[in-house]
Amino acid sequence: DVKVTQSSRYLVKRTGEKVFLECVQDMDHENMFWYRQDPGLGLRLIYFSYDVKMKEKGDIPEGYSVSREKKERFSLILESASTNQTSMYLCASLAGTRTGELFFGEGSRLTVL
Template sequence: DVKVTQSSRYLVKRTGEKVFLECVQDMDHENMFWYRQDPGLGLRLIYFSYDVKMKEKGDIPEGYSVSREKKERFSLILESASTNQTSMYLCASRGSLGDNEQFFGPGTRLTVL
């Protein structure tokens, strides 16, 4: 089974802190994604990566950056956390062949005080 893990289930940070959210997948997938989930808005794509060191902006990249130094790991970085970044963050991965199914991690619920 594909496994996508995220470093923390719950995280509390203060405004202005630098925050790292880590995601690791074990299926050698080329593509990895970061979403944020907010009530009534569904999932919105922040950034995605289709290869090591490659990244593309999603629909809401402002205030975020990403890093993909190794194929299995995709990090989301909040350079200076703000209260409006309080949300659930979901990581996903997908292979390049076959169908377009994405496999999701359990999520990190981030609270910025």
């Protein structure tokens, strides 16, 4: 069964802290994504990666960076968390052989105080 696992379901951090959100997939997918979800705005793409060490900016990359050192793991980093980064963060993966469905993790709800 397909599985995308996000390391933390809930996090509370303080303004200025460095935050790591981890995502692991067990499907050997080439492509991985980070979205944030906010009420009324849907899902907005932050970054995606189509291969190890490769990354591309999405629509809202400001304030975020990513790391893909291994195929199965895609990390989202907030170098200095701010209150406007309080949100639900969703990781997803996609097989590279065809266009098709995104498999999402359960989400990480981040609150920045």
